[in-house]
Amino acid sequence: VDDQRRCEGQTKGGTRCKARCQPGKAYCFFHDPERAEARAEARSKGGKARSKPAAVLPGETADTPLESVDDVKALLGQTINQLRKGQLDPKVSNGIGYLAGVLLKAIEGSDLARDVEALKQQLRELEEEQRAEPTR
Numbered sequence: 001v002d003d004q005r006r007c008e009g010q011t012k013g014g015t016r017c018k019a020r021c022q023p024g025k026a027y028c029f030f031h032d033p034e035r036a037e038a039r040a041e042a043r044s045k046g047g048k049a050r051s052k053p054a055a056v057l058p059g060e061t062a063d064t065p066l067e068s069v070d071d072v073k074a075l076l077g078q079t080i081n082q083l084r085k086g087q088l089d090p091k092v093s094n095g096i097g098y099l100a101g102v103l104l105k106a107i108e109g110s111d112l113a114r115d116v117e118a119l120k121q122q123l124r125e126l127e128e129e130q131r132a133e134p135t136r
């Protein structure tokens with residue numbers, strides 16, 4: 001390899017870079033001081049984007065009711081609109097979506113338990129009526 005065309009940069013280990021120079025330059029792509037500046041800038045932009053806090057509703061936002069299926073439907077509707085406006089981070093709205101699903105199952109479960117209890121009560125009343133008027 002023509003030594004003149006080898007990059008003048010150094011590796012992390014302190015040895016001379018074995019890469020070829022870019023045309024008309026004394027350094028390879030990775031050791032080019034001009035590019036290093038652009039890279040540092042890109043890194044700092046990326047760092048800023050990465051460290052930007054997730055969008056969430058303000059802390060003083062009132063709690064939303066979560067008792068009924070209709071409450072959960074209202075919450076999901078709000079969440080979709082907040083997500084569309086960028087007021088909520090997608091990660092936050094994903095969490096809301098997941099928890100809303102769990103909540104719906106719990107609400108449906110307790111609705112079902114209530115229905116079963118009402119049916120048992122009706123059955124007991126029917127049995128008492130039948131005992132009150134015995135068949136002849």
Ligand SMILES: [Zn+2]
Nearest residue numbers: 007017028031
């Ligand atoms: Zn190099």
